[in-house]
Amino acid sequence: MGSDPVVREVTGPAELALVDAVHDALDQIWRDVPGVTDEDRMLFALAVSEVATNVVEHAAGDGRPTVSIRLSADDTELVAVMSDDADPALIRLDEVTMPGADAESGRGLALALAALDELRHETDDGNVWILRRKRRPSA
Structure with missing residues (x-):
């Protein structure tokens, strides 16, 4: 990462309320x-949001x-690191495709x-x- 990062952390049980807390934390970062x-x-x-929702669900x-x-x-860049103590998920990201319409x-x-x-x-x-996204330059 470049300059000192702004960091927000959210921890809680795997419930949908956690996803709302993540949105609030992102709003703080944007400010x-x-x-x-x-x-x-x-x-x-x-x-x-999509990954956090999957993790919770x-x-x-x-x-x-x-x-x-x-x-x-x-x-x-923008970075999110999500960790849980759930059973390991059997996911192959190289096999993920967009489902039909x-x-x-x-x-x-x-x-x-x-x-x-x-x-x-x-x-x-x-x-x-x-999750990592490099920041794009402003237009």
């Missing part, structure tokens, strides 16, 4: 980091898994892949998702 283009804001927020394990999301932004779900990861410069999923004792 604190000047010059992020509308396109970068929209596409990064879309990707973060599909987290499996004993009890209600806990999710931690670290959002950061500086003058060169009549599909009612299944677009989240495909949209995130299209919006980001990097989307990575790692497993160990849970899951870690790394």
Whole structure:
């Protein structure tokens, strides 16, 4: 990353309220980091929302898994790191494709892949998702 990043962290149980808290944290970042283009804001927020929603909806394990999301932004890139203590997800990002027009779900990861410069999923004792979008210059 370039300059010192502005960082916001959200942690909580794998519930949809966590996704709302992530949107609030992104709004704080947009206020604190000047010059992020509308396109970068929209596409990064879309990707973060889609992955966070998937994490919350599909987290499996004993009890209600806990999710931690670290959002950061500086003058060169936007980054989100999401980790949970759920059972490892069996996801192959290289096999993700956009579903047909009549599909009612299944677009989240495909949209995130299209919006980001990097989307990575790692497993160990849970899951870690790394989302990275390089900032585009203002017009």
